[in-house]
Each structure stands twice: as C-alpha cells, then as structure tokens.
Amino acid sequence: METCPKCSSNTSIIRAGMIRGKVRYHCKSCDFHFTKEHPEKSRPTKQIHTTIKDIAQVMGVSIATVSRALNNKSDISPKTREAIQKIALELDYNPNMFAKGFQRGETKTIGVVIPNIKRPFFAGVLSGIQEVANEHGYRVMICQSNESFETEVTNIQGLLASHVDGLLISHSKETTRFNQIKSLFDKGLPMVHFDRICTEVDTPKIRQEDFGGAYQLVEHLIQQGYQRIAILAGPTELLISQKRKEGYLHALKKHGLEIRPEYIHHGDFSKEFALASLDSWRQLPEPPDAIFAIHYLNAVEIIQYSKELGIQIPNELGIVGFGDEYLAEIVHPALTVFHLFPQKVGEVAAQMLFRVIAEKGNYKREDILVQGKLIIRKSSLKKPKG
Amino acid sequence: METCPKCSSNTSIIRAGMIRGKVRYHCKSCDFHFTKEHPEKSRPTKQIHTTIKDIAQVMGVSIATVSRALNNKSDISPKTREAIQKIALELDYNPNMFAKGFQRGETKTIGVVIPNIKRPFFAGVLSGIQEVANEHGYRVMICQSNESFETEVTNIQGLLASHVDGLLISHSKETTRFNQIKSLFDKGLPMVHFDRICTEVDTPKIRQEDFGGAYQLVEHLIQQGYQRIAILAGPTELLISQKRKEGYLHALKKHGLEIRPEYIHHGDFSKEFALASLDSWRQLPEPPDAIFAIHYLNAVEIIQYSKELGIQIPNELGIVGFGDEYLAEIVHPALTVFHLFPQKVGEVAAQMLFRVIAEKGNYKREDILVQGKLIIRKSSLKKPKG
C-alpha cells in the first residue's frame, strides 16, 4: 500500500490509472493525485562553464554582487570587487553570452548572408567584416546562399532565430522578391546591403565603383585605339551587371562609338559561356577587337582560350576585366583590371551596420561607393607603353 | 508629507537619506523604507520577434501547450496543434534560439577558428563546414586568428562565451602552447582539429595527405630526371611543414639521392622569402635543378621570378607545389601540383565534430587523412610527355 506524500495517510489511497508509463494514485482523504517517484538523481555531466552562481557560492556573496563586480558597476567596495575578480580568474569564468544576450535583448552577434565564401571577393569582404566586428566586440555568423533564393530565405530565417543584432546582406543571383527582408526592415532590424544590393528596401547600401570602373576600363580601351569593344556581362537581373554595362555604354557614347547589340552578351559567368561568346563573336563579319569581361575569371578564361586559338593579345584582341588582382597579375599576358577592394567593402559595411545599431533606427540613410582603381597591364596595351 | 505604501500611515514618515538620486523615506510605525516612484511606464520598442507567449495569448491557451504544438510533442490534440501552428505561421513566429539554447544547454552553433578566411584553402574548408552544419541544423561562427596566437586565444574565449556546442580548430603559425584547448578538452568540450592540428591533445584530427603528397611530387621529379631537388618549406614548427618535408626526405632516400641541408629552406611563405631562397640557391656551386614548394603561392612566385631571370622552366628548373588548382592552371608554364580538396576537409571535419557531439564523450578517437591527387603539368615535365 502506498503513502500519500501530502497527508501521509496510507489508508485512503486508490489507484488512479496510468500516466507517462507510471502508476498513478489518488488520496481520497486529501484529494491529491501522485505517482511513484524514481530515486534517480545523478548529475554526472562535467561542467564546462563556471557561472556567477559558482563564484557567489565560493565567495559567500550574492550573485548580484558578483555581477556588479564583474561588470565594474558601482555599489560595490573595491575590496570585494577585486576579490571576486580574482576568484573569477581562478575559476576560469567567462560569461555566458547566451544568458546575457537573452536577458538584455541583444546578442552581440551579427549575421552575414553572402552567395559564396569561396569567391575571393566575398572572402575579402568577410575578412573586413570580421575585423570591424571584433573591434566592436561582436561575433559574426556567416551563411552562404549558394546563389539560391530558397537557401537565402532559410538562412536569414535561421540568423533571425539566433537573434542577431543586425544583418549584412549580399543577395543571390536568383533573388528578385524582397518581402522577407522588407518586413524585417519594417520591424526595425538593423540591416545593411553590400555589393548585390536591393533597391526596394530603404537600407544603407555599400557598393563598389561599378559604373565608374567600367567606364574607366572601356575608356582606356578606346584610348588604346580599340574600336569594336564587346562586353561579357553577367545575368541581366544582377545589379552589378547592369551598372557595369551602363558604364560600358556610357563610355562608348561619350567617345562617339557605335553601340552594337551583337557585342553585348549576358551570361552566367561560367567558363562555357565565356568561350562560347568568344566563338560566336569571331564568326561575325566584324569581330570585336577588344573584350570587356565584367568578371575577372571570364577575362582570364578568354585569355587562355585566345592563346589556344592563336589570337594575339593585346594586338589582335584587347582584354580587360573587373576584379581580383593576384590572378590578373599571374596570367600571361597580365590582365588589365579595375581593382576592387573587397576588404574595404566589408569594413565599410560593418561600420555602417554598427552605426545603424547604435543610432537605434533614427539614423540617416546613406549610400557609400567604395572606390576602386584602374590597373593597366599588358592585355590591353596596344600602343607601346608611355 | 509622504504616505507609507505599506501601512498607509502618513504621520511617522521621516527622510532617510538619498539613494540613486532619489529621496528615501522611512516609516517608523511599520519599519519600512521606500522611495518616491516615478510614473514612467512607456514601452515604445517595436517588437521584432513573436514569442510563444504572444501565441498563447492569441489562442487563449498556456505557453506549455504552444510549446508542445510547435515541437510536435505528444500530449496535445491534433486540432489544437494545427490551430496553433497556423497562428504561429500567421504571426511569423520563429523560435528564439537563445532562449532555447539557454534552457537546453545547447546552442546549435559550432565555432570555427582558422588563420585566415582569404586563403582559398580555408575558404574551401569553410564552405564544406557550412554545408554539413546546415544539414545538421547548426549555425557556424567563424573567427580568424590572422596567424596570431593571442588573437586565437581571444577568439576561442569568445566562442566559448557564446557557448558553442563544438569547436573546429586549425591553429595559427604562432601557436605552440595548447593549455587553453587542453583544458577545454578535459572539460569535455567537443573539438576536432584539422589541417594545422595539435598533437598534444587527444582530439580527432582531420589531415590532408601531406606526407604522401610530398612523396609523390618529389618522386615524380626524380622520375623526370631531376637530381638536385630543393624544398621551400614553411615554418619549422608547423606540422604540415614537417610532414611535407618528411615526404620529401623519404622520396630522396628511397631513390638513393643525397640529402643536402643547403637545399632545405624554412621560411614564412612570404614572397620575399621565396625569391631570396631562389637567389641564394643559384649562388651555390651546384644549384638545384628542381624546387618543391610546399605552398603553391611560393611555387607560382618562383615561376614568375624565374621568367624574369631568364631561367627555362621546366628544362633548367623543375617546379612543383602543393595546393590550389585554378591558379596552378593559369600560370605559365602550368604548375604541377598535388591537389588537395579543401571542401572535403571541411565536410569531414564537421561530420566528425557532429559525431563527437552526438556520442557525448564516449566516442572512439579517430584520425582521418583526406586523400589528394597528383596533377602533372608542364612545370615539371622535363621529358617529353608520354
């Protein structure tokens, strides 16, 4: 016969069914339900983290005092403060950012959404972001969309669940609907766009000198005496694609050159696309005498392929591109590029985000253009140098 | 005269000093201290996140029920569950991972410590880690040490404060003391080392085929007829440096070639180091006729510099390297490399970490060697191909 844990009676106990696999009892005299308990109380889990509670226990003070000591707050005597800090050091305490963030409503973490880490541009951006974030005492959470809209949405969802304090976004190629981030923006989540920006939301935007760079590259080609300049552009939807094409068109117009639609190819940056474009251009009655590739890899691929085909660079064909410096230097002939500063983009973007976070919504929106630099090498030097 | 909020007396109130800028009172009749309160109760902060409490309020049920519904637990009727899930969707709810992690003691976040994101190898590793982490529903927090021991320690400290569930580490060049991670390991924090591993702690280690790759590269050089093979190694402390050198030495020994100390240069992977090494080797009475650079960038730099110096590659000087495929293909002459699979390394490392996490300490430690692949190109082809 069982005993009621409440009134200690053992005469008025009846069985009252099963619950969660255990027998349930009912004490009629005090009207109390209960189950048999199992005497299992082992907590063998090794404790990885020291808490302020541990410190409080050791010191014989309250957790409030420990908190004050560790955060250098007032209302505490220097002696106590130092003693606690010493113990904290000894016990190898470090604060649980989760609990901290949880209670203060901020997590000291920012989220970054990019298409692909492996692309040197984004790796550089990340490096810049990291640096600035570290200076501000923030951690960085990174997600890749792999150019998939769906993944991007899921990623942002995940970052949001982790309660990031802010978001740095560079959209995937696929992304054309922005209701998700629009709603986040409306809710007041600090966000900054960079590179692959989105014009439909009123966030600060960090961009590279796409228009100006393209303009400078094409103008350089024209000054070198090239007349029939083709452009190997990216996907039509991509903003950098549009901007760089605009720079290209503007340079042509400015210098009175004809714009020929057959010289304008849009593609997906793949090697196949680049080579096929070159093939098709060569079959024109008037093939281009220079190519502006908005992606440096395509430019490099064109150079390699031209060598295979026996095309003389830069005399028969001038080539310029956007982007990465190192590879451009290595290829033969070295590639004239408009060099961008990925790390700088990351730094500027992160700094902007921290401004937005600090100013709590009432910031003045601002767009920033990170300057690039024209680097002239042999792939476009038709004239003798000088 | 003030009124005591406890006994409502207003005759026995005396001032009792100041506290936190406010006047303090003392009621003598009920022995109660109090301050004047300021009637400020505004909460204008826009709410970014919906909580289960919000849902519970809307539905008129308890938060426990909401939690059960959203986590597909038992003890709930299908009708209620569906209704709650519908509301949750409408209210755009997503769970606060912080609170969740906080209460369950796990954060669904892993930390990664690497020397530098910008290096293609690590970018590739990260990409692999990300992918596997996503599959497991984990988020990734990344830190760069920038090859600084101090930064590395701080980073790990920070990740720990964020209560990551596990750690993936590739050490900086500087790191020679491992007491920090040793103590973490002893506390039971799941950890996996990759690439720049640490032999002093009994963690699972993911390595690349350093020894085997170096052996294959050098053997290939020997088979091509090169006799005086030099090695451009990295810092002595670095394990990959040691392993690759061992492979080099083993190949020489196996084929009966003399080991010449003057052919072995240790450095910091910098361009200056590579060029200076080539200069110094050329001044030897018997300069090397082939160079094995354990870092592909050094190999590429040697190729470029050799061209400047008018050295014929591969006839006068054969060159082979470790690493990145794309750049190796682009350079002229194309570089023979032992290709590694960074993404694979990341995937394997992450998978291993999740195994460790899942098996809660009682896992069997295992080291994994991620296979590489010898890719022969022109920079080492002395003999006509075939």
Next chain:
DNA sequence: TATCTCTTCGTAAACGTTCCCGATAGGTGA
C-alpha cells in the same frame, strides 16, 4: 456508483544574467 483509464491541458521550475529596489551598517551633525 465506485473505480480505473486515457487524453489533454495548465502550473511552475529551471537555465544564467542583469537590474530595480529595499535592507543594513556604520557614519555625521545637531
């Protein structure tokens, strides 16, 4: 009707931290 059963829901504690507010001790000046 008395006893037993199962389903479904609510209550409350716990996680680690911060912060508001009151408590207490020891002063000072009249």
Next chain:
DNA sequence: TCACCTATCGGGAACGTTTACGAAGAGATA
C-alpha cells in the same frame, strides 16, 4: 539621542523556452 546620510550588499523579477508533474474531464469497466 534623534534625524539624516552614504556605501555596500541581498532579494527577486524578468527574459523565452522546455519539461516534469499534477488537474480536469470524459469514457470504460465493474
């Protein structure tokens, strides 16, 4: 001695979530 003061400490609520366990009710069985 009484009114007043300051410095320093503790108690406890709050943050969002999960979960152990009890409550309530309906139905089944005797």
